[in-house]
Amino acid sequence: MWLIDMLRQESVSAQFLVYAYCIMPDHLHVLVQGLDTTSDLLAFVKRLKQSTGYEFRKRFHRNLWQKKFHDHILRENEAVQSVAVYIWMNPVRKGLCANPSNYPYSGSFVLDWKNAPTPAKPWTPPKQTTNVTKRHSNRPT
Helix, strand or coil: CHHHHHHHHHHHHHCEEEEEEEECCCEEEEEEEECCCCCCHHHHHHHHHHHHHHHHHHHHCCCCECCCCECCCCCCCCCHHHHHHHHHCHHHHCCCCCCHHHCCCEECCCCCHHHCCCCCCCCCCCCCCCCEEEECCCCCC
16 A cells, blocks of 8 residues: 555654554554654654655545644553554454454554554553544545
8 A cells, every 4th residue: 555655665764663553544543663863753744744645635636634643752651562552453443343453554564563462451542642643534545
C-alpha cells in the first residue's frame, strides 16, 4: 500500500524507528522513536503529511489530513510493547477484524509484530493525548 510505503520512506529519511502503525478508515496511529538527538518529530510528521497528502489529492481530489495532530510522549511507566499492542488492536476494537494480524494496514518496521507477546498490563491512552493524526474516511489504495 502506498501510504505504508511512504511512512517507511519518510521514517528512514527523518531517522525514526516505527515500532507500530495502524491505518484506520479515519485516522492513523504510529509509535515512533527518534534514532538521534537531531530527530525532529514535528518535521517528520509535517513531511509525512505533505508527501502523502499530495499523493492522496492527486488520486482522490480531496484533502487527506487535518492541519493538527495529537501526540503523546511515553512516560517511564509506559512500555513500548503495551502501546504497540494497543495500536494494533484498534481495528479489532472497531469491529474491522477479529484478529489484529488479519488487518492489512497494521504493522511494524522494527518488531515481529504478529508474534509479539501480549503484555501483562494493557495500555490505555491518557485522555485527549493519543498518537493520532486524523484523515478523511476514504481508505487510500
